Amino acid sequence: MHRVVVTGMGAISPFGVTVNALKNGLNEGRSGLKYDEALKFVVGSVPGERVEDRWAAGQQREMSRASMFALVASDEALSQANAQNLDHDETAVNIGTCMSDLEHIGETAQKVAEGQTRRVSPYFVPRILNNLPAGYVAMKYKMRGGVEATSTACATGLHCIGNAFQSIRYGNSRRALAGAVECALNPIALAGFDRMRALARGDQPSISRPFDKRRAGFVMSEGVGVVFLERLEDAEARGAQILAEVLGYGISSDCYHISTPDPSAIGAVLSMRRALGNASLDPVQIGYVNAHATSTPNGDSVETEAVRKVFPNQNIAVSSIKGHIGHLLGAAGSVEAIATICAMNDNVLPGNRNLEESEEDEGLNLLRNNSKWVDGHPKISICNSFGFGATNASLILKQF
Known part of the structure; x- marks a missing residue:
């Protein structure tokens, strides 16, 4: 086995x-959320530059926003890993996403319904395929490792990193x-989640x-996170700066409900254990839990119950x-x-921003x-992600 x-x-x-930008915002305890007048919800949209403007008009027609974010x-x-020019024949890519470009699907469906099939973009299918962000990345850097x-819904990012780690x-x-990318801030996605009563309502972050x-519900956001993983011996041999070590990975299924966790917390417990x-760690060796906690009544309660069961009598930071x-x-x-x-x-x-009183x-x-x-x-942390479809993932990271 190799250390990763x-x-x-x-x-x-x-x-x-x-x-x-992410690190500074968190260290300063700021909010990146705001009320969107057009969408009528508080959302977490990317501020500043339009990332799409880095590509020519023809490329923007070809690629989804998610593919651009992934690139x-x-x-x-x-760049941080100083790995752009490595031989990537044995480099794999696992960059997932949860939702396709629903707006593009909706616009295309309308054209077909109106008999305007010749106006359907020849890039329609590539733009809605969930593997295309990963595909574009692999093609750009000639990564032939697969x-x-x-x-896996909201557990996608951790599953991608965990599977690559293994x-x-x-x-x-x-x-x-x-890693994973998500660009689903649009009226269709928001309407769907709102009908499920999953979203928080109000105009304040x-x-x-x-x-x-x-x-009373979550606030929907967009973004991407990608990590470069390699064998410890390779990183040391080429003098790369090592940011962290991945120590362990666990997955589980609740087998309870499509969107609600098992009240017993069995899914999250199994994932973390x-x-x-x-x-090969004992619970007392973990110093911090980066929780999935989305701000939903059931989800947060079940996760805290799971953490108590896995890390009893530790008063662990969460x-x-x-x-x-x-x-x-x-x-x-x-x-x-x-x-x-x-x-x-x-x-x-x-800290848990906006946490004032808790049960x-x-x-x-x-x-x-x-x-x-x-x-x-110890500076060893466990990260949790749980998703619709009763899917769970936990990843253990250690400061190197």
Whole structure:
């Protein structure tokens, strides 16, 4: 088996383009959310430059916004890893997404319904395929180690990183670009989630409040998170800066409901325990839980119950950054893994923004504000992501 490390990271988030924008926003305790007058919801849209403007008009017609986001983040990750010019014959790509370009599908369906099939874009099918962001990245950098696009709803990002980690660990790949992208801020997606009663209602960013007793739903956001993974011996041989080590990965299924977690918390418990087993760690060796907690009543409660069961009597530090940046759906886990690596390296644990009063505190340290890492606690963290379809993932990261 090989030890696997992270040597590059790339991100786009509601704080802006680059990992530094994400890190600075979290360290300053800011919100990246705002009310969108056109969409009529608080959302986490990417501020500043229009990423699409980096491409010519013809390329914009060909590629989805998700593919463009994936390319930008991958370039940042490879630049930080100083890996753009490596021989990538053994480099795999696993960049997934949760939702296709629903607006493009809707516009195309309208043309077909009106008998205007000749006006359908020849790029319609490529633009809605979930594996195309990964495909564009692999083609740009000639990564011939295999292209995958794991798609598991809101657990996508962690599954992509975890599966790539396992592939490198057991010798199936030498290195990998892995993560997820989500560009689904549109009226169709918002209407769908709203009909499920999953979204928070209101015009203030503070409605995204993980663990708070007033929480009433999540705030939808967009973005991408990608990490460059490689064997430890390869990273050391080429003098790469090592940002973190991936120690373990666990997955599970609730087998309970399409969108509601099992109240017993069995799914989250199994996911975390399997990650600990995969890493050969005891629960007391974990110093921080980066929670999935989306600000939904049931979801947050079930996750805290799971954390209490897996880490009993530890008063372990727990936080979710969705109060800062909302819920990036498929990209949530990969962006949050990057945030966790930044937290370990900066010695700053992000607080639960907008958490004022909670009924979930028992046995846990639900961080109200940014905090220094507790003295004596190892800088080893576990990240959770849970998705519709009863799918769960947990990833363990260690400061190197």
